[in-house]
Amino acid sequence: MTTNRTLVIVAHPNLAESRGNATWLAGIKDLDNVTVHDLYQTYPDFKIDAAREQQLLREHDTVVLQFPVYWYSVTPLLKAWFDAVLVHGFAFTFDGSASALQGKKAWLAVTVGSTLETYAAEGLARRTLEEYLAPVAQTLEFCQLDYQGFHSVYGMIFDPLDEDLVLNAKEYRRLIATSETPAG
Template identity: 50%
Template sequence: MSKVLLVIGHPDLSQSKANAALVDAVRDLAHVTVHDLYATYPDFQIDADAERALLAEHDVIVFQHPVFWYNTTPLFKQWQDKVFTFGWAFTMDGSSSQLAGKKAIVAVTAGVPGDHYTPEGANQATLETLLSSWHATLRLCQFDIQPMVKVYGTAFGLSDEDLAIAAKQYNELLASFAA
């Protein structure tokens, strides 16, 4: 059984509808550890050693956050800067990092509908393109990158039924790592 670490970077999960629904859908899975960065570090003082130890204990790492200005949230970015350090998370000589081979999933929620995230849409780019720094970071850290999980329309247009479907699919995805 693979141990899954869900690193959640929502500034106020108690006020979230979509991110909270995703977390709630997987919280009771025995092999999933939910790690809320904003609850753990309200002062933004990240314990990088503790975070690295947590990453080392898990086989699958899920990075979940709402899209903030086509990026991750501020604390999540700071977390990346403090935790993904040279020599531990990545190397330059081709040797293996401490994260090499671990599966990584980026799971994001976007306020506007999916058609905004197309070359023809309002944003003129896909979420994968706009969040390409995630892919580059995960590749540098030698993660086994899995497909991105995307939930669109969380501020405009996502029905309760569609959110329930997304939460169920999220549960099924993370549950699949228990096999």
């Protein structure tokens, strides 16, 4: 039986001061067959080596994009990564042929500053987190990745209880270790 290889692409501009993303990473650092790839550490100048990134994607079965939600979207370097790496001929085609990513699983791990109640039709954000993540999900699906949903933790600017963050990080570790689908 082959072992699932998971690539966790971390796109946090200030990981040293992160609670949520750093806690998640601390919980998975010892897992076999998991590669943690910090975009902001690797590309502080935003000069992305597309060939290197594409090779990393080829070498893994599951891709997890881990990032804090910035203005209802991805972080700037993750957007630049999409533009440089997920290009025609590698990540997608127009003729119906398979991309290099076809059949690989992908999901999102996102930290959110606001509360869950904020992300509701009647909340301050006026939409759910799932609605805000739809463009990212569509990008992954367009690239023929098998989008699995997202794992999230809310309220990061309100300093969530350590116990809640630890429980969330345990669930994150379980999802990555077992290759299960996040509930969203």
